[in-house]
Amino acid sequence: MTESAIPLGPGVLGRGFGRALPILTVLLAIVVIWYLAAVWMNAPWVRDQAARADAVLTASDLIRQTLTLERPVLPAPHQVAAGLWDGIAGQSITSKRSLVWHGWVTLSATLAGFAIGTVAGIGLAVGIVHNRAMDQSVMPWAVASQTVPILAIAPMVIVVFASMGVTGLLPKAIIAAWLSFFPVLVGMVKGFRTPDAMQLDLMHSWNASRAQQFWRLRLPSSLPYLFASLKVAIAAALVGTIVGELPAGATAGLGARLLSGSYYGQTVQIWSALFAAAILAAVLVMLIGALERLTLRRMGLAR
Protein backbone atom coordinates (compact mmCIF):
# COMPACT_ATOMS: atom_id res chain seq x y z
CA MET A 1 0.00 0.00 0.00
CA THR A 2 2.88 2.34 0.79
CA GLU A 3 5.36 2.02 -2.02
CA SER A 4 3.13 1.29 -4.98
CA ALA A 5 3.35 4.18 -7.41
CA ILE A 6 0.20 4.64 -9.42
CA PRO A 7 1.05 5.83 -12.92
CA LEU A 8 -0.76 8.88 -14.27
CA GLY A 9 -2.11 8.81 -17.81
CA PRO A 10 0.15 10.12 -20.56
CA GLY A 11 0.33 13.88 -21.26
CA VAL A 12 -3.06 15.00 -20.05
CA LEU A 13 -2.69 18.49 -21.54
CA GLY A 14 -1.55 17.38 -25.00
CA ARG A 15 -4.30 14.82 -25.21
CA GLY A 16 -6.76 17.42 -23.92
CA PHE A 17 -6.09 19.70 -26.90
CA GLY A 18 -6.40 16.83 -29.35
CA ARG A 19 -9.78 16.03 -27.90
CA ALA A 20 -10.90 19.66 -27.75
CA LEU A 21 -10.52 20.26 -31.50
CA PRO A 22 -13.53 18.24 -32.68
CA ILE A 23 -15.62 19.63 -29.84
CA LEU A 24 -14.72 23.20 -30.81
CA THR A 25 -15.54 22.48 -34.46
CA VAL A 26 -18.99 21.22 -33.57
CA LEU A 27 -19.50 24.20 -31.25
CA LEU A 28 -18.61 26.61 -34.07
CA ALA A 29 -21.05 24.90 -36.41
CA ILE A 30 -23.83 25.17 -33.81
CA VAL A 31 -23.16 28.89 -33.30
CA VAL A 32 -23.28 29.54 -37.06
CA ILE A 33 -26.54 27.62 -37.45
CA TRP A 34 -27.95 29.41 -34.41
CA TYR A 35 -27.18 32.86 -35.89
CA LEU A 36 -28.81 31.89 -39.21
CA ALA A 37 -31.85 30.58 -37.35
CA ALA A 38 -32.06 33.76 -35.25
CA VAL A 39 -32.09 35.94 -38.37
CA TRP A 40 -34.64 33.76 -40.08
CA MET A 41 -37.00 33.45 -37.10
CA ASN A 42 -36.85 37.09 -36.06
CA ALA A 43 -37.08 38.50 -39.60
CA PRO A 44 -40.92 38.48 -39.91
CA TRP A 45 -41.31 40.72 -36.88
CA VAL A 46 -38.61 43.13 -38.06
CA ARG A 47 -40.20 43.29 -41.53
CA ASP A 48 -43.58 43.93 -39.93
CA GLN A 49 -42.24 46.82 -37.90
CA ALA A 50 -40.51 48.29 -40.95
CA ALA A 51 -43.70 48.00 -43.00
CA ARG A 52 -45.70 49.82 -40.32
CA ALA A 53 -43.12 52.60 -40.17
CA ASP A 54 -42.98 52.72 -43.98
CA ALA A 55 -39.23 52.28 -43.70
CA VAL A 56 -37.13 50.56 -46.33
CA LEU A 57 -35.01 47.71 -45.01
CA THR A 58 -31.64 46.86 -46.48
CA ALA A 59 -30.28 43.37 -45.94
CA SER A 60 -27.70 44.59 -43.42
CA ASP A 61 -30.41 46.58 -41.54
CA LEU A 62 -32.51 43.44 -41.38
CA ILE A 63 -29.72 41.30 -40.02
CA ARG A 64 -28.60 43.93 -37.50
CA GLN A 65 -32.13 44.41 -36.20
CA THR A 66 -32.96 40.69 -35.98
CA LEU A 67 -29.93 40.17 -33.78
CA THR A 68 -30.59 43.06 -31.38
CA LEU A 69 -34.30 42.78 -30.59
CA GLU A 70 -35.28 43.17 -26.97
CA ARG A 71 -37.75 40.27 -27.06
CA PRO A 72 -36.65 38.12 -29.98
CA VAL A 73 -38.36 34.89 -30.92
CA LEU A 74 -34.91 33.34 -30.84
CA PRO A 75 -32.22 35.43 -29.17
CA ALA A 76 -28.80 35.44 -30.85
CA PRO A 77 -25.91 33.65 -29.11
CA HIS A 78 -24.24 36.90 -28.08
CA GLN A 79 -27.49 38.12 -26.50
CA VAL A 80 -27.75 34.94 -24.48
CA ALA A 81 -24.08 35.18 -23.55
CA ALA A 82 -24.60 38.77 -22.40
CA GLY A 83 -27.71 37.77 -20.45
CA LEU A 84 -25.84 34.90 -18.86
CA TRP A 85 -22.86 37.09 -17.99
CA ASP A 86 -25.13 39.78 -16.54
CA GLY A 87 -26.99 37.16 -14.51
CA ILE A 88 -23.81 35.63 -13.15
CA ALA A 89 -21.39 38.52 -12.76
CA GLY A 90 -23.49 41.65 -13.22
CA GLN A 91 -25.70 41.26 -10.16
CA SER A 92 -25.09 41.04 -6.47
CA ILE A 93 -25.41 37.35 -5.67
CA THR A 94 -28.18 38.04 -3.19
CA SER A 95 -30.26 39.80 -5.86
CA LYS A 96 -33.33 38.09 -7.26
CA ARG A 97 -31.96 38.85 -10.71
CA SER A 98 -28.76 36.93 -10.05
CA LEU A 99 -28.43 33.58 -11.76
CA VAL A 100 -25.92 32.62 -9.07
CA TRP A 101 -28.61 33.05 -6.43
CA HIS A 102 -31.22 31.16 -8.45
CA GLY A 103 -28.62 28.56 -9.35
CA TRP A 104 -27.82 28.03 -5.67
CA VAL A 105 -31.49 27.55 -4.83
CA THR A 106 -31.74 24.92 -7.53
CA LEU A 107 -28.39 23.35 -6.68
CA SER A 108 -29.17 22.91 -3.00
CA ALA A 109 -32.45 21.12 -3.75
CA THR A 110 -30.70 19.07 -6.45
CA LEU A 111 -27.98 17.91 -4.08
CA ALA A 112 -30.49 17.12 -1.33
CA GLY A 113 -32.64 15.14 -3.79
CA PHE A 114 -29.58 13.41 -5.23
CA ALA A 115 -28.49 12.36 -1.75
CA ILE A 116 -31.95 11.01 -0.88
CA GLY A 117 -32.23 9.27 -4.25
CA THR A 118 -28.78 7.71 -3.99
CA VAL A 119 -29.38 6.39 -0.49
CA ALA A 120 -32.79 5.06 -1.50
CA GLY A 121 -31.43 3.48 -4.68
CA ILE A 122 -28.54 1.76 -2.91
CA GLY A 123 -30.79 0.67 -0.05
CA LEU A 124 -33.35 -0.88 -2.38
CA ALA A 125 -30.58 -2.57 -4.38
CA VAL A 126 -29.15 -4.10 -1.20
CA GLY A 127 -32.63 -5.38 -0.37
CA ILE A 128 -33.18 -6.81 -3.84
CA VAL A 129 -29.84 -8.65 -3.83
CA HIS A 130 -30.29 -10.07 -0.33
CA ASN A 131 -34.01 -10.70 -0.08
CA ARG A 132 -35.91 -12.97 -2.42
CA ALA A 133 -39.26 -11.31 -1.76
CA MET A 134 -37.85 -7.88 -2.57
CA ASP A 135 -36.08 -9.31 -5.61
CA GLN A 136 -39.41 -10.34 -7.04
CA SER A 137 -41.49 -7.36 -6.00
CA VAL A 138 -39.56 -4.10 -5.97
CA MET A 139 -38.41 -3.74 -9.56
CA PRO A 140 -41.85 -3.57 -11.25
CA TRP A 141 -42.86 -0.79 -8.88
CA ALA A 142 -39.62 1.07 -9.48
CA VAL A 143 -40.15 0.86 -13.23
CA ALA A 144 -43.78 1.94 -12.83
CA SER A 145 -42.68 4.97 -10.81
CA GLN A 146 -40.59 6.13 -13.73
CA THR A 147 -43.29 5.66 -16.35
CA VAL A 148 -45.57 8.20 -14.63
CA PRO A 149 -44.80 11.61 -16.17
CA ILE A 150 -42.88 13.66 -13.66
CA LEU A 151 -44.78 16.73 -14.85
CA ALA A 152 -47.96 15.13 -13.50
CA ILE A 153 -46.40 14.08 -10.19
CA ALA A 154 -44.53 17.28 -9.41
CA PRO A 155 -47.52 19.59 -8.78
CA MET A 156 -49.15 16.95 -6.56
CA VAL A 157 -46.02 16.60 -4.45
CA ILE A 158 -45.71 20.38 -4.14
CA VAL A 159 -49.39 20.77 -3.21
CA VAL A 160 -49.42 17.90 -0.71
CA PHE A 161 -46.33 19.20 1.06
CA ALA A 162 -47.63 22.78 0.99
CA SER A 163 -50.88 21.62 2.64
CA MET A 164 -48.72 20.26 5.45
CA GLY A 165 -46.93 23.58 5.66
CA VAL A 166 -43.73 22.32 4.06
CA THR A 167 -42.44 24.44 1.23
CA GLY A 168 -39.07 25.34 -0.23
CA LEU A 169 -36.27 22.84 -0.54
CA LEU A 170 -37.80 19.56 0.67
CA PRO A 171 -40.67 19.08 -1.82
CA LYS A 172 -38.34 19.84 -4.71
CA ALA A 173 -35.74 17.46 -3.31
CA ILE A 174 -38.38 14.71 -3.14
CA ILE A 175 -39.18 15.21 -6.83
CA ALA A 176 -35.45 15.17 -7.64
CA ALA A 177 -35.04 11.97 -5.60
CA TRP A 178 -38.00 10.44 -7.44
CA LEU A 179 -36.06 10.71 -10.69
CA SER A 180 -32.56 10.01 -9.39
CA PHE A 181 -33.10 6.88 -7.31
CA PHE A 182 -33.94 4.78 -10.35
CA PRO A 183 -30.61 4.78 -12.23
CA VAL A 184 -28.81 4.12 -8.92
CA LEU A 185 -31.14 1.21 -8.17
CA VAL A 186 -30.69 -0.40 -11.60
CA GLY A 187 -26.92 0.15 -11.63
CA MET A 188 -26.34 -1.13 -8.12
CA VAL A 189 -28.44 -4.27 -8.52
CA LYS A 190 -26.21 -5.07 -11.49
CA GLY A 191 -23.10 -3.97 -9.59
CA PHE A 192 -23.81 -6.05 -6.48
CA ARG A 193 -24.27 -9.06 -8.75
CA THR A 194 -20.98 -8.71 -10.64
CA PRO A 195 -18.91 -11.06 -8.43
CA ASP A 196 -18.80 -14.37 -10.30
CA ALA A 197 -19.62 -17.83 -8.97
CA MET A 198 -15.95 -18.50 -8.18
CA GLN A 199 -15.64 -15.39 -6.01
CA LEU A 200 -18.81 -16.33 -4.14
CA ASP A 201 -17.62 -19.95 -3.76
CA LEU A 202 -14.35 -18.70 -2.26
CA MET A 203 -16.29 -16.61 0.26
CA HIS A 204 -18.45 -19.66 1.01
CA SER A 205 -15.37 -21.86 1.49
CA TRP A 206 -14.15 -19.39 4.13
CA ASN A 207 -17.54 -19.57 5.80
CA ALA A 208 -18.00 -15.81 5.37
CA SER A 209 -21.21 -14.25 6.66
CA ARG A 210 -23.48 -12.38 4.27
CA ALA A 211 -22.38 -9.10 5.81
CA GLN A 212 -18.72 -9.95 5.25
CA GLN A 213 -19.53 -11.00 1.71
CA PHE A 214 -21.28 -7.68 1.14
CA TRP A 215 -18.68 -5.32 2.61
CA ARG A 216 -15.60 -7.12 1.35
CA LEU A 217 -16.75 -8.37 -2.05
CA ARG A 218 -20.07 -7.07 -3.38
CA LEU A 219 -19.67 -3.42 -2.43
CA PRO A 220 -16.14 -2.86 -3.79
CA SER A 221 -17.01 -4.81 -6.95
CA SER A 222 -20.01 -2.58 -7.55
CA LEU A 223 -18.22 0.78 -7.43
CA PRO A 224 -17.67 1.17 -11.21
CA TYR A 225 -21.43 0.71 -11.62
CA LEU A 226 -22.14 3.14 -8.79
CA PHE A 227 -20.28 5.99 -10.45
CA ALA A 228 -21.89 5.37 -13.85
CA SER A 229 -25.29 5.48 -12.13
CA LEU A 230 -24.46 8.59 -10.11
CA LYS A 231 -23.70 10.54 -13.30
CA VAL A 232 -27.14 9.77 -14.69
CA ALA A 233 -28.74 10.32 -11.29
CA ILE A 234 -27.35 13.80 -10.67
CA ALA A 235 -28.46 15.03 -14.10
CA ALA A 236 -31.90 13.53 -13.44
CA ALA A 237 -32.00 15.20 -10.01
CA LEU A 238 -31.37 18.59 -11.62
CA VAL A 239 -34.18 18.04 -14.12
CA GLY A 240 -36.47 16.96 -11.27
CA THR A 241 -35.65 20.04 -9.22
CA ILE A 242 -36.30 22.40 -12.14
CA VAL A 243 -39.60 20.68 -12.89
CA GLY A 244 -40.43 21.02 -9.19
CA GLU A 245 -39.82 24.75 -9.42
CA LEU A 246 -42.24 25.24 -12.29
CA PRO A 247 -45.70 24.58 -10.86
CA ALA A 248 -45.77 26.31 -7.51
CA GLY A 249 -45.50 29.82 -8.79
CA ALA A 250 -42.14 29.62 -7.12
CA THR A 251 -40.09 32.75 -7.07
CA ALA A 252 -36.67 31.19 -6.67
CA GLY A 253 -34.59 28.74 -8.65
CA LEU A 254 -33.67 28.29 -12.29
CA GLY A 255 -37.08 26.72 -12.96
CA ALA A 256 -38.86 29.79 -11.60
CA ARG A 257 -36.58 31.92 -13.75
CA LEU A 258 -37.61 29.90 -16.82
CA LEU A 259 -41.28 30.27 -15.93
CA SER A 260 -41.23 34.01 -15.27
CA GLY A 261 -39.25 34.50 -18.47
CA SER A 262 -41.96 32.77 -20.44
CA TYR A 263 -44.73 34.75 -18.69
CA TYR A 264 -43.23 38.04 -19.73
CA GLY A 265 -41.83 37.01 -23.10
CA GLN A 266 -38.28 37.52 -21.84
CA THR A 267 -36.69 35.03 -24.19
CA VAL A 268 -33.14 36.12 -23.34
CA GLN A 269 -33.90 35.36 -19.69
CA ILE A 270 -35.29 31.92 -20.58
CA TRP A 271 -32.27 31.01 -22.61
CA SER A 272 -29.87 32.34 -19.98
CA ALA A 273 -31.53 30.23 -17.29
CA LEU A 274 -31.50 27.26 -19.64
CA PHE A 275 -27.79 27.60 -20.22
CA ALA A 276 -27.14 28.16 -16.54
CA ALA A 277 -28.90 24.85 -15.86
CA ALA A 278 -26.92 23.09 -18.59
CA ILE A 279 -23.63 24.42 -17.24
CA LEU A 280 -24.61 23.38 -13.72
CA ALA A 281 -25.42 19.84 -14.93
CA ALA A 282 -22.15 19.60 -16.84
CA VAL A 283 -20.13 20.72 -13.82
CA LEU A 284 -21.91 18.23 -11.52
CA VAL A 285 -21.37 15.32 -13.92
CA MET A 286 -17.72 16.29 -14.33
CA LEU A 287 -17.25 16.41 -10.56
CA ILE A 288 -18.59 12.88 -10.25
CA GLY A 289 -16.36 11.84 -13.15
CA ALA A 290 -13.31 13.23 -11.31
CA LEU A 291 -14.33 11.44 -8.12
CA GLU A 292 -14.77 8.25 -10.15
CA ARG A 293 -11.31 8.42 -11.71
CA LEU A 294 -9.72 9.15 -8.35
CA THR A 295 -11.49 6.31 -6.54
CA LEU A 296 -11.13 3.66 -9.23
CA ARG A 297 -7.48 4.47 -9.77
CA ARG A 298 -6.79 4.17 -6.07
CA MET A 299 -8.63 0.85 -6.06
CA GLY A 300 -6.75 -0.43 -9.10
CA LEU A 301 -10.05 -0.74 -10.99
CA ALA A 302 -9.44 1.99 -13.57
CA ARG A 303 -9.95 0.71 -17.08
Next chain:
Amino acid sequence: MTVIQARDVSLTFQTADGPVHALKDVSLTIERGDFVSFIGPSGCGKTTFLRAIAALETPTAGTLEVAGMAPDQARRQRAYGYVFQAPGLYPWRTIAGNISLPLEIMGFSRADRAQRTQRVLDLVDLAGFGAKYPWQLSGGMQQRASIARALAFDADILLMDEPFGALDEIVRDRLNEALLDLWKKTGKTIGFVTHSIPEAVYLSTKIVVMSPRPGRITRIIDSPLPRDRPLEIRDTPEFIALAQQVREGLREGHGYD
Protein backbone atom coordinates in the same frame (compact mmCIF):
# COMPACT_ATOMS: atom_id res chain seq x y z
CA MET B 1 -5.20 -41.73 9.45
CA THR B 2 -8.11 -41.31 7.06
CA VAL B 3 -8.88 -37.69 6.18
CA ILE B 4 -11.43 -38.06 3.43
CA GLN B 5 -13.74 -41.05 3.15
CA ALA B 6 -16.29 -41.45 0.33
CA ARG B 7 -18.67 -44.41 0.20
CA ASP B 8 -20.89 -44.88 -2.86
CA VAL B 9 -21.21 -41.15 -3.38
CA SER B 10 -23.59 -40.18 -6.18
CA LEU B 11 -24.54 -36.70 -7.29
CA THR B 12 -27.29 -36.00 -9.80
CA PHE B 13 -28.04 -32.52 -11.15
CA GLN B 14 -31.63 -31.87 -12.19
CA THR B 15 -31.50 -29.88 -15.41
CA ALA B 16 -34.08 -28.81 -17.97
CA ASP B 17 -32.90 -31.69 -20.19
CA GLY B 18 -33.45 -34.24 -17.42
CA PRO B 19 -31.14 -35.55 -14.71
CA VAL B 20 -27.36 -35.47 -15.23
CA HIS B 21 -25.39 -38.08 -13.31
CA ALA B 22 -22.26 -36.13 -12.41
CA LEU B 23 -21.08 -38.81 -9.96
CA LYS B 24 -22.13 -42.44 -9.65
CA ASP B 25 -21.12 -44.71 -6.75
CA VAL B 26 -17.76 -43.11 -6.08
CA SER B 27 -15.84 -44.71 -3.21
CA LEU B 28 -12.44 -43.45 -2.18
CA THR B 29 -10.25 -43.21 0.91
CA ILE B 30 -7.65 -40.48 1.25
CA GLU B 31 -5.08 -40.77 4.02
CA ARG B 32 -3.43 -37.93 5.85
CA GLY B 33 -0.49 -36.51 3.87
CA ASP B 34 -1.60 -38.05 0.56
CA PHE B 35 -1.28 -36.15 -2.69
CA VAL B 36 -4.26 -37.33 -4.72
CA SER B 37 -4.80 -36.35 -8.34
CA PHE B 38 -8.12 -36.67 -10.12
CA ILE B 39 -7.73 -37.08 -13.84
CA GLY B 40 -10.24 -37.68 -16.61
CA PRO B 41 -11.92 -36.07 -19.60
CA SER B 42 -14.30 -33.16 -19.05
CA GLY B 43 -17.65 -34.24 -17.66
CA CYS B 44 -16.14 -37.11 -15.64
CA GLY B 45 -17.10 -35.44 -12.36
CA LYS B 46 -13.60 -34.78 -11.03
CA THR B 47 -14.35 -31.13 -10.25
CA THR B 48 -17.78 -32.07 -8.89
CA PHE B 49 -16.19 -34.57 -6.51
CA LEU B 50 -13.69 -31.97 -5.29
CA ARG B 51 -16.53 -29.48 -4.81
CA ALA B 52 -18.51 -32.11 -2.89
CA ILE B 53 -15.55 -32.56 -0.52
CA ALA B 54 -15.55 -28.76 -0.08
CA ALA B 55 -19.32 -28.74 0.56
CA LEU B 56 -19.82 -26.51 -2.48
CA GLU B 57 -22.04 -29.30 -3.87
CA THR B 58 -24.17 -31.78 -1.93
CA PRO B 59 -24.14 -35.49 -2.86
CA THR B 60 -27.59 -36.96 -3.55
CA ALA B 61 -26.62 -40.42 -2.24
CA GLY B 62 -23.86 -42.14 -0.30
CA THR B 63 -21.76 -40.86 2.57
CA LEU B 64 -18.87 -38.45 2.49
CA GLU B 65 -16.72 -37.61 5.49
CA VAL B 66 -14.08 -34.92 5.68
CA ALA B 67 -11.80 -34.95 8.73
CA GLY B 68 -14.33 -37.21 10.43
CA MET B 69 -17.21 -34.79 9.87
CA ALA B 70 -19.90 -34.08 7.32
CA PRO B 71 -18.40 -31.88 4.56
CA ASP B 72 -20.48 -28.84 5.50
CA GLN B 73 -19.40 -29.07 9.11
CA ALA B 74 -15.78 -29.39 7.95
CA ARG B 75 -16.27 -26.26 5.83
CA ARG B 76 -17.60 -24.34 8.83
CA GLN B 77 -14.54 -25.40 10.79
CA ARG B 78 -12.34 -24.23 7.92
CA ALA B 79 -10.84 -27.68 7.40
CA TYR B 80 -9.71 -26.98 3.85
CA GLY B 81 -8.27 -24.28 1.58
CA TYR B 82 -9.57 -24.18 -1.99
CA VAL B 83 -7.63 -23.03 -5.05
CA PHE B 84 -9.50 -22.38 -8.29
CA GLN B 85 -8.21 -22.33 -11.85
CA ALA B 86 -8.25 -18.51 -11.84
CA PRO B 87 -6.40 -16.73 -9.01
CA GLY B 88 -9.49 -14.65 -8.16
CA LEU B 89 -7.45 -12.00 -6.37
CA TYR B 90 -9.23 -8.73 -5.61
CA PRO B 91 -7.72 -6.01 -7.82
CA TRP B 92 -8.32 -3.40 -5.11
CA ARG B 93 -6.25 -5.25 -2.52
CA THR B 94 -2.51 -5.74 -2.43
CA ILE B 95 -1.13 -9.28 -2.51
CA ALA B 96 -0.73 -9.19 1.27
CA GLY B 97 -4.24 -7.74 1.56
CA ASN B 98 -5.62 -10.56 -0.56
CA ILE B 99 -3.88 -13.19 1.53
CA SER B 100 -5.14 -11.73 4.77
CA LEU B 101 -8.73 -11.54 3.45
CA PRO B 102 -9.76 -15.01 4.69
CA LEU B 103 -7.91 -14.26 7.94
CA GLU B 104 -9.98 -11.08 8.40
CA ILE B 105 -13.14 -13.04 7.73
CA MET B 106 -12.12 -15.68 10.26
CA GLY B 107 -11.36 -13.06 12.87
CA PHE B 108 -7.59 -13.40 13.31
CA SER B 109 -5.92 -10.53 15.14
CA ARG B 110 -4.01 -7.90 13.18
CA ALA B 111 -0.63 -9.07 14.43
CA ASP B 112 -1.47 -12.69 13.72
CA ARG B 113 -2.63 -11.77 10.20
CA ALA B 114 0.61 -9.95 9.43
CA GLN B 115 2.72 -12.79 10.74
CA ARG B 116 0.77 -15.50 8.88
CA THR B 117 0.73 -13.49 5.65
CA GLN B 118 4.50 -13.12 5.82
CA ARG B 119 4.95 -16.83 6.49
CA VAL B 120 2.88 -18.03 3.52
CA LEU B 121 4.42 -15.41 1.22
CA ASP B 122 7.79 -16.94 2.08
CA LEU B 123 6.37 -20.40 1.54
CA VAL B 124 5.27 -19.67 -2.05
CA ASP B 125 8.43 -17.68 -2.72
CA LEU B 126 6.69 -14.30 -2.99
CA ALA B 127 8.45 -12.56 -0.11
CA GLY B 128 8.83 -8.89 -1.00
CA PHE B 129 5.73 -8.83 -3.22
CA GLY B 130 3.21 -8.29 -0.43
CA ALA B 131 2.79 -4.60 -1.19
CA LYS B 132 2.26 -5.11 -4.93
CA TYR B 133 -1.14 -5.17 -6.59
CA PRO B 134 -2.25 -8.28 -8.52
CA TRP B 135 -1.94 -6.57 -11.92
CA GLN B 136 1.74 -5.97 -11.21
CA LEU B 137 2.38 -9.74 -11.02
CA SER B 138 2.58 -12.41 -13.74
CA GLY B 139 -0.10 -15.08 -14.03
CA GLY B 140 2.08 -17.68 -12.33
CA MET B 141 2.88 -15.35 -9.44
CA GLN B 142 -0.82 -14.51 -9.06
CA GLN B 143 -1.65 -18.21 -8.84
CA ARG B 144 1.07 -18.66 -6.22
CA ALA B 145 -0.50 -15.81 -4.27
CA SER B 146 -3.85 -17.57 -4.43
CA ILE B 147 -2.23 -20.75 -3.09
CA ALA B 148 -0.70 -18.70 -0.29
CA ARG B 149 -4.19 -17.36 0.47
CA ALA B 150 -5.49 -20.93 0.75
CA LEU B 151 -2.62 -21.86 3.08
CA ALA B 152 -2.81 -18.79 5.31
CA PHE B 153 -5.33 -20.16 7.80
CA ASP B 154 -3.56 -23.51 8.24
CA ALA B 155 -6.21 -25.91 7.04
CA ASP B 156 -4.96 -29.50 6.89
CA ILE B 157 -6.48 -30.13 3.48
CA LEU B 158 -5.66 -28.26 0.28
CA LEU B 159 -8.12 -28.71 -2.59
CA MET B 160 -6.92 -27.53 -5.99
CA ASP B 161 -9.12 -27.43 -9.10
CA GLU B 162 -6.83 -27.27 -12.15
CA PRO B 163 -4.78 -24.54 -10.49
CA PHE B 164 -2.19 -24.43 -13.26
CA GLY B 165 -4.54 -25.12 -16.16
CA ALA B 166 -4.35 -21.59 -17.53
CA LEU B 167 -0.55 -21.31 -17.38
CA ASP B 168 2.07 -22.17 -19.98
CA GLU B 169 4.12 -25.34 -19.68
CA ILE B 170 7.37 -23.77 -18.48
CA VAL B 171 5.65 -21.90 -15.66
CA ARG B 172 3.59 -24.99 -14.89
CA ASP B 173 6.75 -27.13 -14.48
CA ARG B 174 8.22 -24.64 -12.05
CA LEU B 175 5.01 -24.42 -10.07
CA ASN B 176 4.69 -28.21 -9.95
CA GLU B 177 8.16 -28.40 -8.43
CA ALA B 178 7.31 -25.63 -6.00
CA LEU B 179 4.06 -27.35 -5.06
CA LEU B 180 5.85 -30.62 -4.25
CA ASP B 181 8.30 -28.66 -2.15
CA LEU B 182 5.48 -26.95 -0.32
CA TRP B 183 3.66 -30.25 0.24
CA LYS B 184 6.83 -31.72 1.75
CA LYS B 185 7.31 -28.74 4.06
CA THR B 186 3.71 -28.52 5.26
CA GLY B 187 2.58 -32.17 5.21
CA LYS B 188 -0.86 -31.17 3.92
CA THR B 189 -3.30 -33.58 2.36
CA ILE B 190 -3.81 -32.40 -1.22
CA GLY B 191 -6.65 -33.09 -3.65
CA PHE B 192 -5.66 -31.99 -7.13
CA VAL B 193 -7.82 -31.93 -10.28
CA THR B 194 -5.98 -31.96 -13.61
CA HIS B 195 -6.26 -33.25 -17.12
CA SER B 196 -2.52 -33.46 -17.70
CA ILE B 197 -1.14 -37.00 -17.38
CA PRO B 198 2.50 -35.92 -16.70
CA GLU B 199 1.30 -33.46 -14.05
CA ALA B 200 -0.79 -36.10 -12.30
CA VAL B 201 2.00 -38.70 -12.37
CA TYR B 202 4.70 -36.26 -11.31
CA LEU B 203 2.80 -34.87 -8.32
CA SER B 204 0.71 -37.67 -6.87
CA THR B 205 1.01 -40.49 -4.40
CA LYS B 206 -2.38 -41.68 -5.61
CA ILE B 207 -3.90 -41.13 -9.06
CA VAL B 208 -7.66 -41.42 -9.42
CA VAL B 209 -8.70 -42.01 -13.04
CA MET B 210 -12.30 -41.07 -13.79
CA SER B 211 -14.61 -41.39 -16.78
CA PRO B 212 -17.81 -39.60 -17.82
CA ARG B 213 -21.50 -40.48 -18.32
CA PRO B 214 -21.99 -41.24 -15.50
CA GLY B 215 -18.99 -39.78 -13.68
CA ARG B 216 -17.23 -42.65 -11.93
CA ILE B 217 -13.82 -43.92 -10.86
CA THR B 218 -12.31 -46.43 -13.29
CA ARG B 219 -8.92 -46.91 -11.68
CA ILE B 220 -7.06 -45.92 -8.54
CA ILE B 221 -3.30 -46.10 -9.03
CA ASP B 222 -0.94 -45.92 -6.07
CA SER B 223 2.31 -44.37 -7.19
CA PRO B 224 5.50 -46.35 -6.52
CA LEU B 225 7.59 -43.20 -7.02
CA PRO B 226 9.52 -41.89 -3.99
CA ARG B 227 8.28 -38.70 -2.31
CA ASP B 228 11.43 -36.87 -3.28
CA ARG B 229 10.95 -36.11 -6.95
CA PRO B 230 13.29 -34.00 -9.03
CA LEU B 231 11.88 -32.92 -12.41
CA GLU B 232 14.22 -35.44 -14.11
CA ILE B 233 12.22 -38.29 -12.62
CA ARG B 234 9.91 -37.79 -15.57
CA ASP B 235 12.46 -39.46 -17.85
CA THR B 236 12.77 -42.66 -15.77
CA PRO B 237 11.18 -45.95 -16.93
CA GLU B 238 9.05 -46.10 -13.75
CA PHE B 239 7.53 -42.71 -14.53
CA ILE B 240 6.85 -43.63 -18.13
CA ALA B 241 5.28 -46.95 -17.13
CA LEU B 242 3.03 -45.17 -14.64
CA ALA B 243 1.97 -42.65 -17.27
CA GLN B 244 1.18 -45.58 -19.53
CA GLN B 245 -1.09 -47.08 -16.86
CA VAL B 246 -2.95 -43.81 -16.48
CA ARG B 247 -3.38 -43.54 -20.23
CA GLU B 248 -4.81 -47.06 -20.37
CA GLY B 249 -7.17 -46.24 -17.54
CA LEU B 250 -8.41 -43.19 -19.44
CA ARG B 251 -8.90 -45.24 -22.62
CA GLU B 252 -10.86 -47.93 -20.75
CA GLY B 253 -13.28 -45.41 -19.39
CA HIS B 254 -13.86 -43.76 -22.72
CA GLY B 255 -15.78 -46.59 -24.43
CA TYR B 256 -17.26 -46.03 -27.87
CA ASP B 257 -19.25 -42.82 -27.93
